[in-house]
Amino acid sequence: MNVIKVSGFGPAEVLQKVKVSPIIPRENEVIIKNSVAGAGYVDIMMRRGVYPHINPEAFIPGIEIAGVIKTVGKSIDSKYVGMRVYAIIPQGGYAEEILSTIENLIFLPEWISDEESIALGVNSLVAYFSLALIKYKEIKKLLVRGANGGVGSMVLQLAVSYGIDTTAVINKQYLKPAISEIGIDKFYTDGDLSNNYDAIIDPVAGEKMDNFVDLLANDGDYILNGASGGFPNECFGMSWLTRFTKSPRLYFESLSSKDINSIREAMNEIFLLSKESRIKPIIAKRFNLDEIIKAHNFLESGGFFGKVLIII
Template sequence: MKVVQFKEYGGPEVLKLIELDLPNIGETEVLIKIKAIGVNYADTARREGAYVVPTPLPFIPGLEIAGEIVGMGEKVKGVKKGDRVMALIESGGYADYAIVKANQLIPIPDGVAFEHAVAIPVQGLSAYHILKTMGRLKEGETVLIHAAAGGVGVLAVQLAKIFGAGRIIATASTPEKLELAKEMGADDLVNYTEEGWENKVREITGGKGVDVALEMVGGDVFHKTVNCLAPFGRLVIYGVASGNMPKFYPSKLMKRNQSIIGFFLSQIMKEPDLYLSSLKELISFVEQGKIKTTIGGTYPLEEVAHVHQILQSRKTKGKIILIP
């Protein structure tokens, strides 16, 4: 089978397409012929040796896969060959086949294409649990969503609406990206590359600030976002895309009873009942048309280095997909 592997940390050029033997199928596992692969910033961080947890070498990146079951272990129940499924895995997704534990599979409804299904697990689960589990969003509250045209952002805007947010403030870096956020359901638009964007957020809220904020940039954006929080406001951090790790004094939060909360999807994956139920709910939202996935482009597996380059250029909108 074909896989993309790296044996050293570095730029996109360390990604190599190689041939490996098909792995053996365990008695509780299935073999999936992959039809679509989700590309994530976690993959680029793995490649650079800068991920939250250590990355062993050699390594095959890839967290999200969608495809068809073509083989299964003797103790597997509840699924059959030919079933359309998706899965969130620790690694190994950049390939044309993958072995997955049967209890990790989520069926793909007939009306949902592989590309749209694979756009859901990482960004969908992140947006869902950042808003609901960590941010504890309540009906009528105001939400600030940074990078609202990105993979997490476009889903967070839609989910915030479903969860009853009273006002959704979306930020992005270009008019085109802000327009996409508006199409997804954002109420107010702010360009965070403009000086004083945080003042505009406070003006929109009448000086109160926002109840929940989603932040993944770091640096000055983090500090300015803290200054946008309302009393009892919650800021959920799920990345440091700028690479600038901010320094912060927690005692600053005491005056207005505010919270800063960290989110890491791998912890959700350790709670199968939690992540499987929410993933099923998310794919049902897609099937019902309640949320739309935005595909920023599909590329053959052989163009993986180019795909990493364009993802890290931050010029993409929506989800980038690899096709074996």
């Protein structure tokens, strides 16, 4: 079986395609014949060694996959063989076959292809749960950082479907036409302090995060759901205290805190929104396993719109 492993933590060049022994399911597990895996910034963080609890000697990147159940363990009904599924896994997605329990799987409806499920996938779930913190409030104005990335682009689409007045922060101006096509007509200009926002959703973080906190209105909400730009300054907590009189609220949103039932319920709602054409899966580029170094270099370039897929 072909998989992508790392020779050690470091740049994209540590990624290597290797052959490993075939996997065998335990009695309560299934084998999924993987057709596509998602590639995201979390894979880069893991590959660099800045993500907790990763052992480079056993590390196979990839946290979301889609494919077909090939084999079932002794205690699993054979009716599941041949069913199409989506799964979020701790690691191991850059592989031809995946082990999983039935309980961890999300069964795909007929109107969603394997590639579309990944293009929605983790990014749409992070966006969904981030907006769940604020969508029932009287949010008049929302700012989205990293709006051309996988998570940011899904936040934009969901916000538009909820009727929220949304402004996008992008790092490449040539992406404006593509983002405008999903219903966004407001773009943030660097250094503009003339607008205040009821909420800011930020999958970027980084050293510039503090600049955006100043854009919050009184009683504003700041949702940090990623760190594609690196970690914020070590003293960023103190900067929040200096804004005490504005009563800002800081939230952290991670899928790791969600149970599978919550994830399944959210994913099924996202699939329905896609069926109704209220949101759409956006694929930035496809790579195969032999192009995995190119895929990670492309991810780190940041100049794309949508999701990067690894075709198995």
